[in-house]
Amino acid sequence: MLPVIAGFSSLLPMLIMLRLRSEEVSGRGELLLSHPVSRLGWAAAQIGIALVGSATVMIIGGAAAGLGFGLGTPTPGRTWLAVLTAALVLIPPIWLTASVTMLAVGLLPRLATVIVWVVFVLVNLFGESIGPAIGIDYAVADLIVPFHHAPKVLTGASFTPVPTMIMIGAAFAILAVGLLSLRRRDLG
Numbered sequence: 001m002l003p004v005i006a007g008f009s010s011l012l013p014m015l016i017m018l019r020l021r022s023e024e025v026s027g028r029g030e031l032l033l034s035h036p037v038s039r040l041g042w043a044a045a046q047i048g049i050a051l052v053g054s055a056t057v058m059i060i061g062g063a064a065a066g067l068g069f070g071l072g073t074p075t076p077g078r079t080w081l082a083v084l085t086a087a088l089v090l091i092p093p094i095w096l097t098a099s100v101t102m103l104a105v106g107l108l109p110r111l112a113t114v115i116v117w118v119v120f121v122l123v124n125l126f127g128e129s130i131g132p133a134i135g136i137d138y139a140v141a142d143l144i145v146p147f148h149h150a151p152k153v154l155t156g157a158s159f160t161p162v163p164t165m166i167m168i169g170a171a172f173a174i175l176a177v178g179l180l181s182l183r184r185r186d187l188g
Helices: 002-009 011-026 028-033 039-070 076-088 091-107 109-126 138-144 161-184
Strands: none
Touching: 002 011, 002 039, 002 076, 002 091, 002 109, 011 039, 011 091, 011 109, 039 076, 039 091, 039 161, 091 109, 091 161, 109 138
């Protein structure tokens, strides 16, 4: 259930960051940037809200799922903590998926909306929610879906920080390239 929640929660930061493009197209971005606000500051505010918002959704979702599941077990506190931990390790894949939005807004602004929806559909189509139902091989899904690389702490695997740190690093590297691209191009 948590991978499904995470897959759909990845839409929140994507839509928040995609707002940069809608403000640009409507002319509000140019008006805002005519004040003492830098492009990086403007974009960083949206990115911050997107990252904190998506983490908050997963924390609340994990806490609620852990509570619901834990109440039916003999060790509700331990179960709650295990489910919450499983939700927390899904935050970096959400950020990695969402970072593609900033890259698209920065590099290919006219195609940004299409790219965001294609990424969202691919992650959910090949992911845990629909992929197995339509017979997509797990090895194929591993190439596309970052959620498959998160530590499987809920199934008994031990937490290994390496995949998590790689996803966080990749997400911030992609965000940085997107920000630099946004800074260098004309808005409009």
